[in-house]
Amino acid sequence: MSVRVRYAPSPTGSPHVGNIRTALYNSLFARRHRGTVLLRIEDTDRARAVPGCEEEIIESLAYVGVEWQEGPFRQSERSAQGVYQPYIDSLVESGSAYFAFETPEELAAMREEQSRLKLATGYFGGAWRDAGPGDVERARAEGQPGVLRLRIPRDETIAFQDAVRGDIEVDSNVLDDPVLIKADGMPTYHFAAMVDDHLMGITHVFRGEEWIASAPKHIVLFRALGWEPPVLVHLPVIKGKDGSKLSKRHGDTACLDFRRAGFLGEALANFIALIGWSPGDDREVMSLDEMSEAFEIRGIQPSSGVFDPEKLDWMQGEYVRSLPTGALTRKVREYASELENSDFLRAKGEEAAAEGLALLAAQDEARLMGAIGLLQQRCTRLSDFSVACKPFLVDQPAMDPSATAKWFGEPHVRELFRALREKVAALPDDPDEAWCEATARALQATLGLDKLGPVVHPIRVALTGTTIGPGLFELMAFLGRDRMVVRLDSALGSLPA
RNA sequence: GGCCCGGUGGUCUAGCGGUUAGGACGCCGCUCUUUCAAGGCGGAUAUCGCGGGUUCGAAUCCCGUCCGGGCUACCA
Numbered sequence: 001m002s003v004r005v006r007y008a009p010s011p012t013g014s015p016h017v018g019n020i021r022t023a024l025y026n027s028l029f030a031r032r033h034r035g036t037v038l039l040r041i042e043d044t045d046r047a048r049a050v051p052g053c054e055e056e057i058i059e060s061l062a063y064v065g066v067e068w069q070e071g072p073f074r075q076s077e078r079s080a081q082g083v084y085q086p087y088i089d090s091l092v093e094s095g096s097a098y099f100a101f102e103t104p105e106e107l108a109a110m111r112e113e114q115s116r117l118k119l120a121t122g123y124f125g126g127a128w129r130d131a132g133p134g135d136v137e138r139a140r141a142e143g144q145p146g147v148l149r150l151r152i153p154r155d156e157t158i159a160f161q162d163a164v165r166g167d168i169e170v171d172s173n174v175l176d177d178p179v180l181i182k183a184d185g186m187p188t189y190h191f192a193a194m195v196d197d198h199l200m201g202i203t204h205v206f207r208g209e210e211w212i213a214s215a216p217k218h219i220v221l222f223r224a225l226g227w228e229p230p231v232l233v234h235l236p237v238i239k240g241k242d243g244s245k246l247s248k249r250h251g252d253t254a255c256l257d258f259r260r261a262g263f264l265g266e267a268l269a270n271f272i273a274l275i276g277w278s279p280g281d282d283r284e285v286m287s288l289d290e291m292s293e294a295f296e297i298r299g300i301q302p303s304s305g306v307f308d309p310e311k312l313d314w315m316q317g318e319y320v321r322s323l324p325t326g327a328l329t330r331k332v333r334e335y336a337s338e339l340e341n342s343d344f345l346r347a348k349g350e351e352a353a354a355e356g357l358a359l360l361a362a363q364d365e366a367r368l369m370g371a372i373g374l375l376q377q378r379c380t381r382l383s384d385f386s387v388a389c390k391p392f393l394v395d396q397p398a399m400d401p402s403a404t405a406k407w408f409g410e411p412h413v414r415e416l417f418r419a420l421r422e423k424v425a426a427l428p429d430d431p432d433e434a435w436c437e438a439t440a441r442a443l444q445a446t447l448g449l450d451k452l453g454p455v456v457h458p459i460r461v462a463l464t465g466t467t468i469g470p471g472l473f474e475l476m477a478f479l480g481r482d483r484m485v486v487r488l489d490s491a492l493g494s495l496p497a
Numbered sequence: 498g499g500c501c502c503g504g505u506g507g508u509c510u511a512g513c514g515g516u517u518a519g520g521a522c523g524c525c526g527c528u529c530u531u532u533c534a535a536g537g538c539g540g541a542u543a544u545c546g547c548g549g550g551u552u553c554g555a556a557u558c559c560c561g562u563c564c565g566g567g568c569u570a571c572c573a
Contacts, residue, residue, distance in 0.1 A: 008573095009573090010572075010573045012572080012573070042573065044572090044573085045571095045572055045573070047572085048572060048573080100571095102571095104570090104571065107570085107571080108570095111569095111570090115498075115569095118498050118499085119498085119499085120498085120499050120500075120569070121498095121499090121569060122569065122570095145571090146571095147571050149571095162502090165502070165503085168501075168502085170500070170501070171500080174499070174500050174501090174569090175500090176569080178570095179570080179571050181571085182571040183571055184571080186571090188570095188571070188572085188573085189572075189573050190573095193573090208567090208573095209502070209503090209566085209567065209568095210566095210567055210568065210573090211567095211568090211573090212501060212502060212567075212568080213500070213501055213502090213567065213568035213569075214568070214569095215501095216501095234502085236502090236503080236566095237566070237567075239565095239566080241508085243565070243566080244566085245566080245567085271509095274509065274510080274521090275509065275510095276509090277510095278509085278510055278511070280511075280512095281511075281520090282510090282511070282519075282520045282521075283520095284509090284510090284520080284521055284522090285521095301509095301510080302502075302503060303502090303503050303504065303566095304502095304503070304504095304565085304566065304567095305508085305509060305510090306507095306508055306509075307508095307509095308507095308508045308509065308522070308523085310508080310522065310523060311508070311509065311521080311522040311523075312522095313522090314521085314522055314523085315522085317534095317535090321535070375534090376535095377533095377534055377535045377536095378533065378534045378535075379534090440531085451531090452531055453531055453532085454531095455531080456531035456532075457531065457532065459531090460531075460532065466532090466533095467532055467533080468532055468533040468534080469532070469533065469534090470532095470533085470534090471530090471531075471532090472531055472532085473531090
């Protein structure tokens with residue numbers, strides 16, 4: 001039987017990295033086995049639905065490179081189409097499920113009483129588990145809104161297998177009777193997801209660890225319907241630095257926030273895949289292809305993992321450095337052109353980066369690529385290029401006062417700048433790197449300097465306004481004759497008398 | 498409270514009865530170099546949560562214990 005998996009988020013917010021990792025594992029597993037991925041929107045709770053969420057889900061998937069072949073299916077639509085009705089009928093008829101008519105207030109009071117008596121809270125029968133058909137008919141006739149509950153058998157051990165943790169056994173008496181159909185007629189997750197998994201031929205269910213506790217109920221449901229449950233694969237949670245489940249207060253956790261912050265989807269995917277999964281060897285930087293080839297359920301960790309932003313930065317740097325400059329340039333331009341990114345950076349207080357995006361977006365391809373080529377080794381997030389490229393793209397770079405203070409006071413600098421300006425200005429065309437280096441070395445000899453540093457450093461400051469950055473000769477070649485002349489003149493003018 | 502799951506350096510992990518407990522991030526040196534990165538080399542950091550067993554031998558198997566997490570909705 002071929003593998004069929006599903007990513008089934010509920011549209012209650014933009015997916016965070018934990019959700020997306022689940023999607024990624026589905027995808028890797030399916031690719032590994034040449035299976036099929038379905039996208040299913042679990043929107044059975046209309047109260048919690050967030051408009052526009054489905055688009056964010058789809059965008060997030062695209063960002064990290066997860067593809068799906070079937071869907072999106074929406075449970076609200078399936079419910080309206082009557083997909084679940086036959087199974088409701090069958091469950092009621094067999095007695096595996098029953099109607100209950102307590103009000104939410106009554107249930108709340110019941111739970112309160114239970115916890116006051118230190119009993120397990122939950123619906124273990126109430127007034128309706130054993131009610132006669134007459135009572136049910138009467139309640140319905142009176143128009144009371146009721147729910148349908150699954151009848152959990154008593155005094156049984158419910159056993160099931162989790163593919164990463166092994167056998168799990170639970171005493172059925174600790175399980176309460178879950179609601180299958182809500183008073184508004186919509187199915188709950190417990191019902192819709194199981195029915196859909198079966199109907200859609202899902203073979204493996206990858207879901208969060210938080211579902212382990214209700215898995216026995218799902219097993220009971222499958223059994224009641226006479227169906228074989230899929231393989232259950234419960235994924236460990238991703239935690240924040242403080243050890244609690246990753247959430248908003250740990251900073252940006254929405255998948256798309258990472259895109260806005262300038263992370264490559266490939267890097268994020270690679271990084272989150274490695275929280276909770278390992279290929280079994282020492283490989284870490286892996287493409288989606290490599291990961292899907294290596295993906296095994298046995299490589300999934302049962303224990304939770306902490307999201308380490310510093311390691312993500314490293315991973316991102318690996319991708320930025322190894323990308324062909326042309327491809328990187330397209331990514332940077334695309335990033336810089338997206339208006340919401342500058343809004344995002346601004347909101348993060350990265351004003352300079354936000355501001356510089358427009359400059360990048362406005363650049364012509366060759367020039368942008370040249371600047372990015374200079375800085376590819378030195379930047380990690382795409383947003384970093386914004387600040388780093390600026391001195392090379394702007395008419396006149398901002399001068400760092402401590403840089404000029406350090407070098408412009410040296411006695412040989414005036415002569416150095418004048419001589420260089422003269423040689424550059426005399427050029428018929430833009431120089432290449434070799435000419436720049438030869439010229440610098442010649443200047444060193446002429447000025448009688450025993451090291452190249454005193455030549456290189458002041459020129460760098462004159463040309464870029466700072467002491468840090470790319471190699472001087474390549475930077476000179478990138479700037480070209482005319483820009484060098486202008487900047488040298490400006491530096492000459494600002495030299496202390 | 499009850500039930501369930503987990504526990505290898507600060508973090509992500511390899512390990513699946515016999516290893517000097519391996520790798521990566523981060524950190525600290527050194528090196529390369531015109532600066533900064535990147536790269537190369539080296540280093541510190543783990544009594545494998547703890548206590549008992551089983552075994553010639555345990556991070557690996559068993560029991561207990563502690564700690565952490567999850568669930569305990571007409572949410573998913």
